[in-house]
Amino acid sequence: MSAGIIVVAVVLAAATAVGLWRRRNDGRMRDVAERTEAAAPALDPAEIGVTLGTRATFVQFSTAFCSPCRTTRLLLGQIAGELDGVVHAEVDAEKHLDLVRRLDISRTPTVLVLDARGHIVRRATGVPRRQDALAAVALAVSPA
Numbered sequence: 001m002s003a004g005i006i007v008v009a010v011v012l013a014a015a016t017a018v019g020l021w022r023r024r025n026d027g028r029m030r031d032v033a034e035r036t037e038a039a040a041p042a043l044d045p046a047e048i049g050v051t052l053g054t055r056a057t058f059v060q061f062s063t064a065f066c067s068p069c070r071t072t073r074l075l076l077g078q079i080a081g082e083l084d085g086v087v088h089a090e091v092d093a094e095k096h097l098d099l100v101r102r103l104d105i106s107r108t109p110t111v112l113v114l115d116a117r118g119h120i121v122r123r124a125t126g127v128p129r130r131q132d133a134l135a136a137v138a139l140a141v142s143p144a
Contacts, residue, residue, distance in 0.1 A: 027126040029136045042118040048089045055085030056140035057114040061093045068127045072109040115140040
């Protein structure tokens with residue numbers, strides 16, 4: 001077997017592993033590291049341009065040319081329309097770089113789920129799954 005074929009096989013195996021890992025983790029809602037009242041990151045309504053929901057708020061960071069952002073916008077808008085007290089806000093990441101840096105947003109779409117006080121309780125990078133988004137709202141309503 002030639003060295004070229006071995007290199008191609010290794011590259012294909014590595015690309016497949018990365019693809020499978022990303023497929024498994026993309027859109028998964030994750031806990032925010034610190035959930036204590038004093039340490040939980042919070043957002044002010046003025047920072048995101050909407051009044052916070054009385055139950056929960058989805059904050060979606062998007063960019064103009066992000067195709068998955070459109071899917072995320074539709075999903076979160078639908079959920080917010082179905083549930084009382086849930087709001088969806090979309091933030092243009094390019095126009096709010098200070099907020100992007102402060103919250104360590106590395107790609108779009110990134111979705112933050114806030115409780116009624118603006119504390120971040122869950123976070124997802126990529127298009128979230130509907131059931132995960134609904135579970136995040138439930139967590140925001142009754143925090144741990």
